Amino acid sequence: EQAKLTASDATSSDGFGISVAISDDALVVGSSLDDDNGSDSGSTYVYTRNGNGWNEQAKLTGVDSTAGDEFGSAVVISGNTVAVGTWQDDVVSEGSLVDRGGSAHVFAFDNGSWLQQDHVLAFDRWTSEANALFSYSVAIDGDTMVVGSYEEELEGGLLYAGAAFVYVRDENGTPHDKTDDFWREQAKLTASDAAAGARFGESVALSGDTVVVGSFFGDEPLSGSAYVFTRNGGTWTEQAKLTASDGASGDEFGHSVSVVGDTVVVGSWKDATTGTGSFSGSGAAYVFSRSGRVWSEQAKLTASDAAAGDQFGQSVSVAGETVVVGSGSDDDDGPQSGSAYVFERLNGTWIQQAKLTASDAAAYDGFGRSVSVSADTVVVGNWADDDAGWGSGSAFVFTRTGNVWSEQAKLTASDAAQDDGFGLSVSVADDTVVVGSYGDGDDGAGSGSAYVFTRTATTWSEHAKLTASDAAAGDRLGWAVAVSGDTAVVGSRYHAVVDEGQILAKAGSAYVFVDSFNSLTDLTVTSSLDTTNANDGVTTLREAILAANTHPGTDTISFNIPGAGVHTIQPLSALPTITEPVVIDGYTQPGSSPNTLVGDGNAQLRIELDGTAASSTSGLTIAADHSTVRGLVINRFAQHGIIITGDNNVIAGNFIGTDAAGLNELGNTWDGIAVEVGSNNLIGGT
Numbered sequence: 001e002q003a004k005l006t007a008s009d010a011t012s013s014d015g016f017g018i019s020v021a022i023s024d025d026a027l028v029v030g031s032s033l034d035d036d037n038g039s040d041s042g043s044t045y046v047y048t049r050n051g052n053g054w055n056e057q058a059k060l061t062g063v064d065s066t067a068g069d070e071f072g073s074a075v076v077i078s079g080n081t082v083a084v085g086t087w088q089d090d091v092v093s094e095g096s097l098v099d100r101g102g103s104a105h106v107f108a109f110d111n112g113s114w115l116q117q118d119h120v121l122a123f124d125r126w127t128s129e130a131n132a133l134f135s136y137s138v139a140i141d142g143d144t145m146v147v148g149s150y151e152e153e154l155e156g157g158l159l160y161a162g163a164a165f166v167y168v169r170d171e172n173g174t175p176h177d178k179t180d181d182f183w184r185e186q187a188k189l190t191a192s193d194a195a196a197g198a199r200f201g202e203s204v205a206l207s208g209d210t211v212v213v214g215s216f217f218g219d220e221p222l223s224g225s226a227y228v229f230t231r232n233g234g235t236w237t238e239q240a241k242l243t244a245s246d247g248a249s250g251d252e253f254g255h256s257v258s259v260v261g262d263t264v265v266v267g268s269w270k271d272a273t274t275g276t277g278s279f280s281g282s283g284a285a286y287v288f289s290r291s292g293r294v295w296s297e298q299a300k301l302t303a304s305d306a307a308a309g310d311q312f313g314q315s316v317s318v319a320g321e322t323v324v325v326g327s328g329s330d331d332d333d334g335p336q337s338g339s340a341y342v343f344e345r346l347n348g349t350w351i352q353q354a355k356l357t358a359s360d361a362a363a364y365d366g367f368g369r370s371v372s373v374s375a376d377t378v379v380v381g382n383w384a385d386d387d388a389g390w391g392s393g394s395a396f397v398f399t400r401t402g403n404v405w406s407e408q409a410k411l412t413a414s415d416a417a418q419d420d421g422f423g424l425s426v427s428v429a430d431d432t433v434v435v436g437s438y439g440d441g442d443d444g445a446g447s448g449s450a451y452v453f454t455r456t457a458t459t460w461s462e463h464a465k466l467t468a469s470d471a472a473a474g475d476r477l478g479w480a481v482a483v484s485g486d487t488a489v490v491g492s493r494y495h496a497v498v499d500e501g502q503i504l505a506k507a508g509s510a511y512v513f514v515d516s517f518n519s520l521t522d523l524t525v526t527s528s529l530d531t532t533n534a535n536d537g538v539t540t541l542r543e544a545i546l547a548a549n550t551h552p553g554t555d556t557i558s559f560n561i562p563g564a565g566v567h568t569i570q571p572l573s574a575l576p577t578i579t580e581p582v583v584i585d586g587y588t589q590p591g592s593s594p595n596t597l598v599g600d601g602n603a604q605l606r607i608e609l610d611g612t613a614a615s616s617t618s619g620l621t622i623a624a625d626h627s628t629v630r631g632l633v634i635n636r637f638a639q640h641g642i643i644i645t646g647d648n649n650v651i652a653g654n655f656i657g658t659d660a661a662g663l664n665e666l667g668n669t670w671d672g673i674a675v676e677v678g679s680n681n682l683i684g685g686t
Contacts, residue, residue, distance in 0.1 A: 001469060003054040005047055007031060016045070023077045025049040030072030030084070038067025044075055044084050046114055058114040062086060062105045071105065080109040081169070083145060104147055106169075143169040144186075146211055148201035154194050162200030164189040164213045166236060187236040189229050191215060200227070205259045211236070212264055214254035224253030226266050228295060240295040242288050244268060253286070258318065262290040265323065269313035271302075283312030285325055287350060299350035301343050303327060312341070317373045321345040322353075324378050326368035334363025340371050340380045342405060354405040356398050358382055367396070372428045376400040377408075379433050381423035389418025395426050395435050397460060409460040411453050413437060422451070425478070431455040431550070432463075436478035444473025456549065456579055457623075523547055523557045524588075528567045541569055541609075545576045554581040554626065558588035559607050565591070566633075566660040568608045574617035578624050586631025587653070594631065594653050594686040601662065603653065603686070608660050611637030611668065618643045619668065630654060630686075635666035640674040647678045652685035 005027070007016050011034075019030035027047040034043040044060040060082065062071050074085035084105045107114045145167045152163040166187040189211065191200050203214035209231040216224040226242040242264065244253045253268040264287070271284035285301040301323065303312050307330070315326035323343045330339040338361070342354040356378065358367050362385075370381035378398045385394040393416070397409040411433065413422050421439035433453045440449040448471070454463040468477050527538035532546070541557070548555040561567045567589065586607040587594055595603040609619050609632060618640040620629060628650040634641040634657075641656040655662045656672040675681055 001466060002052060004469060005029060005045075005054060005056075007034075007043075007045055007059075008056050009059075011035065019073060019075045021075045021077045023079070026077060027054065028075045028077050028082055030075045032070040032073040034061075034072070036061055037065040037069075040068050040070055040088075041065045042069055042071030042073065042086065044072040044082070046082065060084060060105075060107055060114060062103075082107045082109075082114070104145075106145075106167075144206065145169075146204045146206050148204045148213070150199045150201035152201065154190060158194055158196045160197045160199060161190070161194045162198055162202070162215065164201040164204050164211065166211065166231075168234075186234060187229075189213060189227075189236060189238075191225075191227055192238050192241070198225075203255065203257050205257045205264075207259045207261065210259055212257045212259045214257040214266070216252045216254040222250045222252055222270075223247040224251055224255065224268065226254040226257050226264070228259075228264065228290075230293075239293060242266060242286075242295060242297075244271070244284075244286055245297050245300070248272065251284075256316070258316075260318070264288040264290075264295070265316070265318065267313045267316060269311055271313075272308075281309045281311055282306040283310055283314070283327065285313050285316060285323070287323075287345075289348070298348065301325065301341075301350060301352075303330070303339075303341055304352050304355070305332075307331065315369060315371045317371045317378075319373045319375060322373060323350075324371045324373045326371045326380070328366050328369040330368065331363075332357060333361035333365075336364045336366060337361045338365055338367030338369065338382070340368045340378070342378065342400075344403075353400075353403060354398075356380060356396070356405060356407075358385075358394075358396055359407055359410070360387075362386070370424065370426045372426050374428045374430060377428055378405070379426045379428040381426045381435070383421050383423040385412075385423070386418075387412060388416035388420075391419045391421055391439065392416045393420055393422030393424070393437065395423040395433070397428075397433065397455075399458075408458060411435060411451075411460060411462075413440070413449075413451055414462050414465070415442075417441065433460070438476045438478045440467075440478065441473075442467060443471035443475075446474045446476055447471040448475055448477030450478040454550075456577065523555055525557060525559045526561060528561055528569045530570065530572050542571070542575055545578060545582070548582045549576060549579045551580060554583065556583040556585060558585055559592075561589060561607075566606050566608055568610050570610045570613040571617075571619075572613055573615060575620060577621045578627055581624050581626045583628040584620075584630070584632065585628075586633075589631075592631055603655075603662070605631055605633050605655055605660055605662075607631065608633040608635070609637075610635060614638065618670075618674075622646055622649055625649065628652070633658070633660045634672075635659070635668060637668045639668070640670045641668040641672045642674070644673070644675045644681055645677040646681075648680045649678070650682045650685070652682070 013033055014031045015033035016031040017029055018032050021028045025048055029045045032042040033040045036043055045056060046058045047054045048057045065071050068088055069086045070088045071086040072084055076083050086103050147165045150162040151160045153159050154161040168184055168186045170184050197217055198215045199217040200215040201213055202216060205212045211229045213227045227238060228240040229236050230239045247253055251268045251271045254266055256267040258265045266286045269283045270281055272280045287299045288295050289298040309329055310327045311329045312327040313325055314328045317324045321344055325341045328338045329336050331337055340356045343350050344353045364384055365382050366384040367382040368380055372379045376399055380396050382394045384391050395411045398405050399408045419439045420437045422437040423435055425436035427434045431454055435451050438448045439446055441447060450466040452463040453460050523544045525539055525541050525544050527540050529540050530542055531540055532543055544557045589606040592606040593604045595601045611619055616638045619634045619637045620642045622644045623646055625646040626648050630653040633655045657667040659666050673683055
């Protein structure tokens with residue numbers, strides 16, 4: 001845990017943490033029920049990271065905020081720009097008050113300060129459009145922003161027809177000075193065939209000069225549609241209306257939309273028609289592709305074994321040419337046991353590549369309610385699994401080799417218990433998985449936690465359990481998790497904070513955790529301990545090896561342990577296998593020096609690896625290629641001093657099987673150095 005963030009002026013029921021967004025070293029936290037400008041007027045806090053510390057940089061409020069606005073209910077950050085949704089804002093249009101018309105506030109950071117750059121609202125709003133829910137959804141890409149208003153009333157009395165608004169940032173004054181820029185209304189997007197009740201704008205997506213807007217109640221009753229708009233210069237035009245080729249009432253096509261380049265995916269989770277029959281609520285997802293200016297339905301994705309009520313499309317994740325679709329109510333292994341389907345696009349054709357199910361699937365596990373994909377790895381949440389009692393939960397990792405998917409691991413909490421809800425949310429990035437466990441009860445029922453797992457080669461291990469330092473019952477830490485690089489942000493929406501001796505109920509908190517191994521860039525060992533504590537201010541050899549394993553390219557592990565003489569490191573268990581190229585240089589420890597004599601020796605070694613406290617293991621295991629180990633004393637391990645399974649490694653200038661002076665025997669039980677597999681490994685030299 002790197003930091004716990006709370007508002008500097010926190011009070012009861014502020015709702016701090018209801019929304020969070022992170023970009024590099026900046027973190028934005030919404031506090032929609034803050035009362036600075038009246039009850040539930042709302043605010044937003046900006047934090048910046050300095051080294052390992054987080055500082056509150058600014059508190060943002062709308063210049064015209066009033067009671068009930070709920071400023072901060074949604075936040076988004078892109079570079080030096082923050083947009084804050086105020087969906088309950090009462091706005092004035094043409095001299096009349098529009099109840100809950102909604103707005104968005106835009107702030108820019110310049111010269112060390114955050115300043116409100118603009119107050120964005122629908123620029124041609126009708127005075128009768130109360131409850132339009134403007135800013136219910138917000139998307140931003142560089143200098144373009146899209147705001148959905150899916151209950152917008154359009155001209156002619158079209159109630160709940162909906163709209164989406166496009167804004168662009170103009171450089172209004174001093175070049176490169178964002179403080180005097182403003183957001184200009186560029187377009188109001190509506191369907192060319194707008195109809196009452198269509199809810200156009202409930203979902204929006206933006207990619208460059210293309211916007212997609214879902215209208216899930218449009219067309220035939222509840223069949224749904226999606227609209228594509230493109231920008232040429234400053235003009236937006238409707239390029240296409242997308243509908244399912246077999247759409248029917250109740251499908252809710254367009255409930256969610258996503259666009260990347262020339263591909264759009266539209267979910268239709270209540271679809272009932274498949275290639276093998278009609279099944280109510282079986283679900284589908286549609287893929288559309290663009291050629292020139294023409295959009296065409298490329299594929300309808302359905303489960304090969306679709307059945308009524310499967311709700312295929314309950315969760316979706318896309319990476320490259322791979323789509324993963326969750327079907328949490330599938331019943332192959334009992335009611336709501338669940339499954340997930342993998343589709344791949346090959347030469348323009350989508351094929352079902354695999355159906356994923358848990359190896360120990362059972363009724364009501366809910367496998368597939370959450371899915372996440374990264375390259376050739378898929379993680380599927382199984383939140384109601386009952387290995388450690390009903391609802392203890394689990395998550396499954398699947399990997400692809402060629403076209404074959406196989407279950408690589410089942411992840412469970414090391415301290416799993418009933419009702420933990422482990423797996424309700426999952427996120428995967430490369431070799432790291434974060435799993436939320438919102439019902440965990442370490443600090444009282446429902447206090448919550450999150451778990452981090454990392455992969456070395458094909459083995460997954462629990463890397464850390466994240467809990468709040470001041471957790472309490474009912475906090476629900478882990479209800480939502482977000483990961484960016486080596487940083488995880490975990491919301492604790494119901495956490496009560498203590499300020500000046502008073503308990504502020506449901507004020508809310510957000511906790512920031514940093515993976516010290518992934519973020520560690522200075523691989524200098526400063527302690528002879530054998531620990532992995534991110535917050536103890538020192539770096540151990542174990543931590544340095546773990547960090548080196550996560551970095552591409554060759555790292556150097558050096559030593560600077562305080563104090564004179566020999567420093568003995570006694571591993572309590574096997575040190576991590578070295579899987580990435582690394583130079584471990586014991587001669588960097590002050591007082592150490594390599595041999596300079598011919599026919600004799602004057603080397604001074606100050607770093608000793610003593611295997612006395614370790615179980616049946618070797619000292620160092622090198623599975624990587626092109627690694628170097630020099631200047632170490634390695635003795636008294638129950639197996640080998642060093643074991644090598646890689647190529648082109650160098651072992652030079654070490655005392656293996658002796659004391660630090662190189663004079664007395666302190667042998668390792670097996671070989672001093674064992675090359676089990678590999679070629680071109682060099683042993684000897686200084």
